[in-house]
Amino acid sequence: MSQHAPVLAAAPHITETAGLAALSPPRTARAPRRIVFLARRDLANSAAGGSELLVDRIAEGLAAAGHGVSLVCGGPAAQDRSYRVVSAGGDAGHFLRARRTFTRRIGETDLLVEVCNGMPYLAPLWHRGPTLCLVNHVHTDLWDMRYPAPAAALGRRLEHWALARAHRGNLVMAVSESTASALTRIGVPEDRIRVVHNGVEEPGPLVPKATEPLFLAMGRLVEYKRVDLLLRLWERVRPVTGGRLVIVGDGPERQRLQAQAGPGVVFVGRVSEQEKHQLLCRAWLLLHPSAVEGWGLVVTEAAIRGTPAVGFDIPGLRDSVQDGVTGVLARGESAFVSAWCTLALSDGKRGRMGGAAADRAAGFTWRHTVDQFRAVAAEAYARHSEVRV
Template sequence: MNILWINHRDPRHPNAGGAEVRFREIARRLVKIGHEVTLLCENVNELPPEEVLNGIRIKRIGDKASIHILALKYVSKFGCKYDLIIDDIAHAVPWFSPIVTRTPVVAQIHHVHQEVLYIELPKHIAFFIAKLERTIPKVYSYIITVSRSTKEELISKFGINRKNIFVVPNGIDLTRFKPGPKDSKPTILWIGRIKKYKNLEDLLYAYKMIEYVVKNTQLIVIGTGDYEPRIRELSKKLRIKNIKFLGRVSEEEKIVWMQRAWVVVSTSIVEGWGMTITEAAACGTPAVAYNVPGLRDSIIHMKTGILVEPRNLKELVNAITSLLIDENMRTKLSENAYRYSQRLDWDLIACTFARIIEKIAYR
């Protein structure tokens, strides 16, 4: 099957994140089983307009705005050459491929952006993009999403028929993410793009209180983003001493910190899945996170981690503190998290994905 996959970024893009990891891991496995995959994505200066990565053809056109027009033109002209098109809607705005081609199209949606848009963007821009996102049920007949809770949001907020939504969770490279030595210090790990809706400041306020209860702790922050200056300023204001901002790190260093951490924390108010949560689980590290869509799928409450009420600092402090001081609880959740992660091998995920897109392509 000849597949065209449309996404803003490719795995080599300087701002590549979880959506690009998912693309890389699934697409290269689709190539291995005999499919052809072409990725149409935005261009960046330091990368060539075309190349082949892991057997995947990469075509880079336009910038993050113009690619929406250029992608439509490309699909209008060349869409008929493909057996299936995947519109990967990682940033709220649909690609609208079904409007210009008769080739079967499936949308992939990581999470619903509606409320997040008003946190991250000026109100008038947020309103416009939210309106575009709400066109999804009118444009697409079939949707793949990464979690059950995102599926339920698509049904409740957009009125999409549940029979047309397929859930394929994010996977883990189990050959790389595996348990390792724990740090001698009680170590809290936060990983992600530092955005306003990720609420890293909640963890800083919580950590300030945790320091008084659990001695010799350290907080490790991996990631960058436009909200980072505000977070660094708050860290200085709170006079937090044992905090390290590591910025963007290599995959190898990220894995080492996932192994060393005693607990990984997510304070985001929405996630499609929470890939770093399950990657840390494969390293034997339990999680504390807000009980929100996506994170409630990647964490099984009181088995692989602890879910707390969003923005409730008291609950956040108590949950993290409990895992740091209660070795029996931490060990139990760590073992459960590891066992749970073994179900999420990318090979199994890619096989499920392949079966679904084959059915859609040949209906």
């Protein structure tokens, strides 16, 4: 086992991953007071997802603890936060304006957190102060899904260079052990990686399960979420289980997916938090056919409400789903269909998995996430000070 390793969230159900032993950052380190996040989107953006929710919950927690927090992002910027949000321009153009916006509208900071979701900001090339890199998942395979070969190859090389080389010497925070492993594979030293898991909201009073089969898929409708695959599998499941498949979310793929959908499929678009809560409670199963995940926040959002998940055996979901305990991780399309049908037809097995999912999800709290982030931020700040000395 390596001498150095990432921080693992201290929940009773977390076990060590091979080669990644728990190592806490120095508790004596002073946490930076002024913290700036540099990210692609604010939570107010219609394309916001799990990454934006993670940053928002950490920023809210830091602000409540007395830190001065700002977010520099692209696109819409909400003004009703407990922290400052500044837009640097449009979704693509803000990458070029991020440095100027930071210099003119933010200025001094104790720690800059670059959220690298594929396209990097290359902050270490223009910011000489303490810097921390936050990574949800390495986009290695996603480049080929979204761009033609030359552009995909360029984007992949730039992402890998930014994480392994531009941020050399900086700590890199990953949201799961799977993401940590992906970082080591592209050359990020293991002793610079820290793992801080996503939290989950306490759901409040639960709503009873639907009396008829109700299956739920929730997330942004983009290629790598593979809702098109789910719709094809539904045609094999529906004759066995009956019921409805409800698709929650919006995105560029929605029109195509709606045209592909067969009987029993309902697209509801974006929903309020109350509607989301009710659907997650009432659903018999959460279906998550994504090809790539860093963690899969919706899995724990469903789990805390007693709803088990069926997904594919991919990095990220291997962290948020305990296969055979809190859900099922399928190793192929037929296995996915089999798990879906089996759990739909077995009230007892589905109920036991739902209970186990709720118990495990209760160990992931946003308060713990914020505490772990503060510890990593303090270490990143201290490391920079030591280098300067």
